[in-house]
Amino acid sequence: MYFKLPNKIIDELRRWLPILSLTTLIVFLVGLYFSILNSPPDYLQGDSMRIMYIHVPAAWLALGSYSFLALSCVCWFIFRNPNFNLFAKSIAPIGAIFTLIALVTGSIWGKPTWGTWWAWDARLTSMLILFFLYVAYIMTWQSIVNKELAAKISAALGVIGFINIPIIKFSVDWWNTLHQPATISKLSAPSIHISMLTPLLIMTFAYILFLATLFLIRLKIEIIEQKILRANK
Amino acid sequence: MQFYNLIIRDLKLAFYSSTNFLLAASFLILILILIPFVFGSNVSNFSLLFRGFIWISIALSILLTLDRVFNSDYEDGNLDTIILTQIPIELIVFAKFISHWIANCIPIIIVIPLAGILFEIGIQDSLNIITNVLAGSPGMVFIGSAISALTLGSKRAGIYKTIIIIPLYIPFIIFGADQESSLVLLGLSMIAGVFSLFISVYSLRLYAE
Amino acid sequence: MSNKLIINDLECFRGEKIIFKRLSCNIESNQTVLIRGTNGSGKTSFLRTIAGYINKYNGTILFNDNDLHHEKSLLSNFQFIGQKNSLKENLTVLQNIEIWKLIYSSKKNINEILEHLDIGSLLNKDINSLSDGQKKRVSLSRLLLSNSMVWLLDEPLVFLDEDKSNLLANIILNHNNGGGITLYSSNTDTNLQYDNIIKMDDYAVL
Numbered sequence: 339m340y341f342k343l344p345n346k347i348i349d350e351l352r353r354w355l356p357i358l359s360l361t362t363l364i365v366f367l368v369g370l371y372f373s374i375l376n377s378p379p380d381y382l383q384g385d386s387m388r389i390m391y392i393h394v395p396a397a398w399l400a401l402g403s404y405s406f407l408a409l410s411c412v413c414w415f416i417f418r419n420p421n422f423n424l425f426a427k428s429i430a431p432i433g434a435i436f437t438l439i440a441l442v443t444g445s446i447w448g449k450p451t452w453g454t455w456w457a458w459d460a461r462l463t464s465m466l467i468l469f470f471l472y473v474a475y476i477m478t479w480q481s482i483v484n485k486e487l488a489a490k491i492s493a494a495l496g497v498i499g500f501i502n503i504p505i506i507k508f509s510v511d512w513w514n515t516l517h518q519p520a521t522i523s524k525l526s527a528p529s530i531h532i533s534m535l536t537p538l539l540i541m542t543f544a545y546i547l548f549l550a551t552l553f554l555i556r557l558k559i560e561i562i563e564q565k566i567l568r569a570n571k
Numbered sequence: 572m573q574f575y576n577l578i579i580r581d582l583k584l585a586f587y588s589s590t591n592f593l594l595a596a597s598f599l600i601l602i603l604i605l606i607p608f609v610f611g612s613n614v615s616n617f618s619l620l621f622r623g624f625i626w627i628s629i630a631l632s633i634l635l636t637l638d639r640v641f642n643s644d645y646e647d648g649n650l651d652t653i654i655l656t657q658i659p660i661e662l663i664v665f666a667k668f669i670s671h672w673i674a675n676c677i678p679i680i681i682v683i684p685l686a687g688i689l690f691e692i693g694i695q696d697s698l699n700i701i702t703n704v705l706a707g708s709p710g711m712v713f714i715g716s717a718i719s720a721l722t723l724g725s726k727r728a729g730i731y732k733t734i735i736i737i738p739l740y741i742p743f744i745i746f747g748a749d750q751e752s753s754l755v756l757l758g759l760s761m762i763a764g765v766f767s768l769f770i771s772v773y774s775l776r777l778y779a780e
Numbered sequence: 781m782s783n784k785l786i787i788n789d790l791e792c793f794r795g796e797k798i799i800f801k802r803l804s805c806n807i808e809s810n811q812t813v814l815i816r817g818t819n820g821s822g823k824t825s826f827l828r829t830i831a832g833y834i835n836k837y838n839g840t841i842l843f844n845d846n847d848l849h850h851e852k853s854l855l856s857n858f859q860f861i862g863q864k865n866s867l868k869e870n871l872t873v874l875q876n877i878e879i880w881k882l883i884y885s886s887k888k889n890i891n892e893i894l895e896h897l898d899i900g901s902l903l904n905k906d907i908n909s910l911s912d913g914q915k916k917r918v919s920l921s922r923l924l925l926s927n928s929m930v931w932l933l934d935e936p937l938v939f940l941d942e943d944k945s946n947l948l949a950n951i952i953l954n955h956n957n958g959g960g961i962t963l964y965s966s967n968t969d970t971n972l973q974y975d976n977i978i979k980m981d982d983y984a985v986l
Contacts, residue, residue, distance in 0.1 A: 467738045474734045481725040486795050490777055491721055494770065495735065498718075502738050509742040573885045580882035584868065587875050648864025652922065653883055655831060657856040779833040 351558045358554065362547040369544045372537035380534075386450045389443050391537055395545040397440035397465065403433030403549065404468060404500070407475070411496035414489075423489045424564075426496055427479060428556035432549060434472035441465055464506045471499035573658050574666055581670035591639065595632040596678035602628040603686050621690050625700060626747045629679060630740050633711050634733060640671045640716040641771075645723050645778065654779055664720075664771040668713055668764070676708040699750055706753045707743045710760030714739050717767035720774040739763075782809040783857075783929050784844055785830075785961055791838035792825050799825055800983035803839075805976070807963070810956045812973060815965040817980025823965040824862070826980070827932045830963070831860040843930070859928035863935055865919035869908045873899060873918050876907060877925070884926040893924040896951055898944070912939040923951060931955060933964035937972065945972060 373391035380387035407426045414422035444462065445455045456462065478495055482488035585592045606624055644650040653663055680701055687697035718736050722728040742759055746752040784807070791801040799822040807813055817823050828834050830841055832848060832855040841848045848854060867876055877890055894900040897917045902910060910918070916939040923931060931952070937945050949972050952962050964972070 470734045470738065474731045477727070477731040477734075478722075478725065481727045481731070483726070484724065484795075487724055487777060491725075491774070494721060494773065498735070498770070505742055506738055509745050512745060576882045576885045580879050583875075583882065584871075584879055587868075587871050587879075643868075646864075647868065648862055648866040649883075651833065651860060651862055651864070652866055652880070654833070655855055655858060655860060656883060656885075657853065776835075780828075780835070 348558060348561060351554055355551065355554055355558070358547065358551050362544065362551050365540065365544040365547055369537060369540040372540055377537050378531075378533055383451055386447065389447045390534075391541045393440060393443040393447055394538060395542040396436050396443065398542065399545050399549055400433055400437040400440050400465070400468060403429050403436060404471065404503070407433060408496050408500035411493040411500075414493045415497070420489070423493060424557065424560055426475075426493070428560050429553055430472055430475050432552045432556065434469060434476065436549070437465060437469040437472060441469065460507045460511045464503055467506050468503060471502060475499065573656060574662050577653070577658065577663065577666040578670045578673075581667060582674055585639070585670075585674035591636075592674060593678060595636050595675040596682045598632045598635055599625075599628045599679055599682055600686065602631065603689065621687075621692055622700065622748045625683065625686065625704075626744045629704060629708060629747075630711065630737075630744060632679060633675065633708070633715055634736065636671075636675050637715045637719045637732070637736075639674075640667055641720045641723060641775070642728075650775070651779070654775070660772050660775060661768060664716075664768055664775065667771075668709075668716055668767070671716060672709050672712045676704070676712060679708070680704055702753045703747050703750075703756055707747045707756035707760060710756070710763035711740055711743050713760070713764045713767035717770040717774075720771040720778075723774065723778045782959055783961055784808050784842075785930060786842040786845075787830070787839070788842070789839040790826075790829070790841065792822055792829055792834070793836055794822075794825065798985045800980060801838075801985055803978070803983045805978060807961050807976065809959045809961060811975045812952060812956060812962045812964070813976045813978060814970065814972070814974035815963060815978045815980060816967070817965070817984075818967060821980035821984055823967070823980055824934050826978075827860065827934050827963065827965060828862075830930075831855065831858050831932050833860075857929045858932060859923060859926050859930065860932045861920065861922060861934065861936060863938070865915050866922065867907045867915060867919060870906065872904050872906055873910075874903045876918065877921055880922055880925050884922075886925045886927075888925055893921050896924060896947065897921055898947060913941065913944060916940055917944060917947070920948065920951075923955070929960050931960065931962045931964075933962065935966060936964050937966055937968075937970055942971065945970070949973060 369391070373388055377388075379385045407429050410422040410426040410429075413419070414426070441462075444465070448457065449455055475492055475495055478492040479488050482491060603624060606620070610620075641650065644653065654660060656663075658666075683701055683704065684694075684697045687693075687700075692700075715736050718732055718739075719728070722732050722735075725731075743756065746755045746759065786807075787803060787805050789801075790803040792799045803826070805813070815823050815826060825834065829837050830848075832852065835849070843851075843854050843857065846854055866880075868879070871879075874890075877893070880886075881888070881890075891900075894903065897920060899914065899917050899921065902914060902918070907915065907918070916936075920936065923933075936948060940948065952964075952972070956962060964974075966972075
């Protein structure tokens with residue numbers, strides 16, 4: 339159940355976290371400057387397209403975090419090292435928030451672009467399900483009192499969820515071909531110009547730094563929490 | 572012999588409390604009765620909507636009765652007793668799957684032609700839906716049972732059990748509503764069966780401790 | 781028929797914490813063992829470990845010279861009656877017993893069992909109309925339904941008054957005379973006979 343990280347990791351985290359946070363802030367500012375002020379508006383969508391710089395990295399990292407979570411769960415099953423559970427547990431709420439950001443900004447972007455807040459296409463549906471999977475994973479930890487049991491159950495759920503995502507994507511694609519073949523094409527991303535790619539990449543980098551910062555903060559909290567738990571026993 | 576007895580035991584249990592036995596089927600009928608009230612009686616083509624509604628109702632009915640597969644036996648202690656018999660735990664789980672499917676999905680299947688009459692669905696269409704339900708519902712029962720086994724010890728399992736199960740039902744509902752997909756459904760059920768068996772055995776072993 | 785249950789150097793865990801260690805004992809046919817200990821001393825864990833529910837332990841448990849950790853099929857010789865009474869509240873006593881009979885694939889005569897436990901008059905009553913003591917007696921009827929040799933009873937005397945615990949004493953006596961072994965736990969003094977006592981507090985790890 340308990341982590342097996344070296345004890346001085348908290349000190350290391352305390353030293354590096356402020357630096358990391360500051361870097362995140364700077365990269366974000368640079369990214370926002372490029373994406374809002376120093377890049378051309380889209381010739382079709384105008385300025386509303388700029389929300390892409392917030393939306394796309396969030397969506398990528400939401401998926402990335404879940405892959406990380408699921409991978410940690412699989413590793414836990416193989417190596418039975420409690421650290422993996424700690425990683426998965428730390429990243430879950432962050433991933434959930436990123437998914438939420440992607441969903442909300444996607445909706446806001448969708449209204450002027452396709453004239454609707456929501457479309458039942460494969461990508462959107464799997465994002466929504468992804469959010470629920472995060473919620474389920476977090477709830478497992480909270481609703482099972484015996485933490486050792488919770489570790490096993492939530493690891494199993496994390497893996498099941500990972501199988502779930504391609505299933506959803508595949509079946510919604512199928513559903514589209516069965517019922518309404520036209521909607522997919524209008525959502526497919528057109529190729530992107532270099533002047534827009536630069537801010538997108540900088541923003542993605544900023545998001546990754548942001549994710550790392552939040553993850554390390556969560557990790558620190560989890561470690562301290564477990565130390566308290568252990569001390570109380 | 573013991574395997575067979577275990578199935579009989581679960582069926583008897585369902586039968587003794589007859590309200591339980593008919594819960595899924597009557598729930599299905601009740602949802603279907605609500606539909607005309609939503610759309611008004613002058614909607615001409617119910618048969619088009621019927622397929623969709625019947626699958627949603629089936630999914631909900633199955634969800635409603637999942638607690639009976641493992642949860643009630645776990646809470647009152649019968650699961651302890653069952654695990655200690657000579658039957659391997661894999662067979663115990665399989666017996667539970669089968670008996671739960673018989674107790675809940677057979678009544679649903681019997682009710683479908685009746686619902687067909689209410690909504691003016693032809694015999695051919697009713698038969699087609701029944702074939703799909705026969706092929707798909709085992710998979711849904713298996714998945715639901717496995718997830719409820721996994722969440723046996725959780726305080727608020729009801730809420731988030733559903734969050735996990737519903738996405739896994741999406742493929743069944745999609746293919747169920749399609750007329751020519753009964754083979755796909757059968758395949759899905761088989762795959763679901765294998766995975767669910769594995770998950771259930773894993774979780775029963777955990778919770779026995 | 782004679783049976784033998786040997787426990788060697790048993791060490792049990794709750795989470796990663798050791799509850800008790802170096803518990804050894806030798807139990808033969810026709811013996812009753814009382815497991816005595818305060819709350820949380822590991823009585824239930826001990827019984828559940830023997831019954832094979834808990835697989836994580838150190839030491840060996842031998843039944844008729846076979847290690848139970850590897851020979852799971854031998855566990856069908858064991859019967860565990862826990863503190864959950866395994867009753868379906870909305871069914872009658874008879875229905876509950878019938879359902880247990882199917883679990884054990886038992887062909888035993890119900891009337892005899894009813895007599896042993898003095899529950900004949902309750903047969904058609906709903907479980908939720910019974911008192912706790914009556915429920916306990918119905919719950920104990922599982923012992924007589926199965927053919928298992930080793931009985932593991934977790935707090936069997938709770939809710940039973942002196943009269944009724946004599947019923948249980950007779951049942952255990954009959955069982956032991958047929959070559960059986962009985963282990964039961966209690967955290968108070970009992971008037972139930974025992975040949976051997978295991979004091980959990982002697983093995984507890986603080």
